[in-house]
Amino acid sequence: MNESGLPLEFKNHRFMIDIYNDLSPLQVILKAPQVGATTMNVLKALYVASHYDKQIIYTLPTQSDVYEMVGGGFNRIIAQNAELKELVKETDTMEHKSVGKGLIRFRGTFTSKQAMMVPSDLNIHDEVDASDAAIITQYETRLQAKADGWRWYFSHPSLAGHGVDVYWNQSDKKEWYITCNECGYEQVLSWPDSIKQGEYSCKSCGANITDDERRNGEWRPTSEGSFSGYHISQLMCPWITASKIIEAKNDPSKTEQYFYNYVLGLPYAASDDIISKEQVLKNVLSSFNSQEDRVIIGVDTGLPIYYTLMNKEGVFNFGTCEAPSATYDPYAHLESFLLRWPKSVLISDQGGDLIGIRKLQAKYPGRVYLCFYRRDRKSKEVIQWGEKDELGKVVVDRNRMMQLMVEQLREGNRITLNGSREEWTPFAEHFANIYRVKEETPFGAEYQWERKGPDHWVHSLLYAMVGFDRFSGMPQVVGELDWMDGMKVGRILQ
Numbered sequence: 001m002n003e004s005g006l007p008l009e010f011k012n013h014r015f016m017i018d019i020y021n022d023l024s025p026l027q028v029i030l031k032a033p034q035v036g037a038t039t040m041n042v043l044k045a046l047y048v049a050s051h052y053d054k055q056i057i058y059t060l061p062t063q064s065d066v067y068e069m070v071g072g073g074f075n076r077i078i079a080q081n082a083e084l085k086e087l088v089k090e091t092d093t094m095e096h097k098s099v100g101k102g103l104i105r106f107r108g109t110f111t112s113k114q115a116m117m118v119p120s121d122l123n124i125h126d127e128v129d130a131s132d133a134a135i136i137t138q139y140e141t142r143l144q145a146k147a148d149g150w151r152w153y154f155s156h157p158s159l160a161g162h163g164v165d166v167y168w169n170q171s172d173k174k175e176w177y178i179t180c181n182e183c184g185y186e187q188v189l190s191w192p193d194s195i196k197q198g199e200y201s202c203k204s205c206g207a208n209i210t211d212d213e214r215r216n217g218e219w220r221p222t223s224e225g226s227f228s229g230y231h232i233s234q235l236m237c238p239w240i241t242a243s244k245i246i247e248a249k250n251d252p253s254k255t256e257q258y259f260y261n262y263v264l265g266l267p268y269a270a271s272d273d274i275i276s277k278e279q280v281l282k283n284v285l286s287s288f289n290s291q292e293d294r295v296i297i298g299v300d301t302g303l304p305i306y307y308t309l310m311n312k313e314g315v316f317n318f319g320t321c322e323a324p325s326a327t328y329d330p331y332a333h334l335e336s337f338l339l340r341w342p343k344s345v346l347i348s349d350q351g352g353d354l355i356g357i358r359k360l361q362a363k364y365p366g367r368v369y370l371c372f373y374r375r376d377r378k379s380k381e382v383i384q385w386g387e388k389d390e391l392g393k394v395v396v397d398r399n400r401m402m403q404l405m406v407e408q409l410r411e412g413n414r415i416t417l418n419g420s421r422e423e424w425t426p427f428a429e430h431f432a433n434i435y436r437v438k439e440e441t442p443f444g445a446e447y448q449w450e451r452k453g454p455d456h457w458v459h460s461l462l463y464a465m466v467g468f469d470r471f472s473g474m475p476q477v478v479g480e481l482d483w484m485d486g487m488k489v490g491r492i493l494q
Contacts, residue, residue: 002039003076011215012238015176016040018219023048024228025150028167031232032265033156038069038126041154042077045124049102050087054121054150056104057139061130063108069126070094070106109135121149128155129163153227158257160267160450161437168267169450171229172221176236178214182207188453189214189235191249191264193277193429195242200235203425211238222454231452233265266452273436275406280428281421282412289316289418294471295341297334298464299348301357305330306456308427309337310464312472314416318427318457331356338364347371347394347467349459361392371463373398383466396466402434402449405462430457 002008010017013036019029020040031037041058048054060066071094078084087099097104105118109131123139125131140151155164175188185204187194193203200209215238219230234240234248248254248263257268293311300306309317321330338344338360348357350370361368372395382400386393408414409431417424433453439446451458 001077001080003073003080005080008039014215015217015219015232015236019230020044022228025148026171026227027152028164028171028227028229029154029232030157030164030168030229030265030267031154032234032237032262035232035234035237037154037232038073039077041124041126042074045104046078046084046087046097046099048122048150049097049099049104052121053101055102055119056122056124057107057118057120058104058124058126059107059109059131059136059139060126061108061132062110065127066106066108067094074106107139109139122152123150124152124154126154128153128167129158130155131163133163156261156265157267158261160269160273160435161439161448162267165267165437167227168229168231168452169225171223171225171227173223173225173451173453174219174221174228174230175453176217176232177220178209178217180205180207180209181213189233190429190432191235191245194235195245198243198246200242203429214238223451231265234263267435269435269437275409275431275434277425277428277432279410279412280417280431281424283409283415284417284419284421284424285314286420287314287416287418289313291316291341295337295344296464296467296471297337297344297346298460298462298467299334299346299357300456300459300463301349301351301353302456305334306460307334307337308457308460308464310461310468314418315461315464316418318424318460329356331360335360335363338367345369345467345471347463349373349463365392368392369394369467371396371466375399383469385470394466396462399447399449401462401466402458403436403447405458405465406431406434406449427457430455434458 016036020043029037045056045058049056060069074097078088088097092098095106097106105120107118120139125136125139128136153164153167157163157165157168159165177186177188179186180202183202183205185202187203189200189209194200194209196206200214201207202209214236217236234245245263249259260266260268289311290313291311293313295309295311298308298310304323305321307317307319307321308315321333322328324330334346338346344367346360346364346368348368348370350357350372354370357368357370361370370393372393374395375397382397382404384395386395405415417427430453433455434449434451436447436449439448
């Protein structure tokens, strides 16, 4: 039973089942409020304490938050369930709960004394973004004596690069994928693409998305990381209508940040720190690309492999390779591009399956390059091509190059996407999943581009642009420059 004495239900909260069952040592949930997370935290804490005999520290921002949560939530859930009463029979105060051989301690985060001299096997940090980050770090030192110390973080986010978003960016970033019954398209509901004419709608065919379709999704990782991560937005919740989402967006008393944090369950980034799908799509031009000039192929490896093709006339193709099988080799797919355009050049990241790409590199010397993201603070060059023993390698300042690419797309009329808006929409959606955060370093404040969802075509375009800069026959760029013709500023090397 929950704190009100009502049975827990998982018809509308089906997305919570996997999270209840997840006992990964490192977890993070990026969430909108009122999705059932606090009840889950209580039950999981009691379960872990009783079944694993763990000592747990459960933090909330302030001590008054502790008393409100323990008195209004934790104690009431225990009171409604006879089995839980049996577990919590000895020490039972507002700050300590003995659970079998385990123990749960409740602490605030606005006094360092709270974090001292308290051993822990598991730290559960609730409402991370309203907590004192320095004190949460001190709590982590309580785990240092444990080789297998667990850490769980839960919060609605605030700003990009702050609080719970720090841990989210170290996670596998699981999203709730739902399937359109009309066309079979699998998608993550997002604003504004998933709401049309006041109803939830399919991003592909435009058909209405039903409440049952929203209920019957599944969690899928969109990244790799040490944390098991989940993103819960109100768009996933079957009891929240599309009109409620629109009402929240249009509420004049609420800020844009409120909508991102409390409705979408996302960290907020200012307009200069994001690029929207619409900003990308304004570069679409329904012009014919003859594909006669040298073609540059940008490849983001992984499962699947993503690619983008461009030449002087524009970016004319993007797609993915199938998963490898007994009858299909994705690298043979990439090789077909090299064969079709004998002067083409392929630039691939070096983070995926290197065997396949290195075979292509050996077979097509001078035409296949591995791209490494690296920051060289001593150099002003964004792109550095390897020489002598480093031939076949290119080093790119990731964040500066990404900033140049984003600025070109925002400005429009610099990067042409040949085709129709419908064709390029999936490509543009990957750009809507990146955002810029400010990071304090020993060298001063720096900007870093992060992601909140799939961004593979972002990188495949970036790699294509890197190759285009050198092999298109156009002026190359050095420093903080535009990379295409019509450059505004900078030093040009002919």
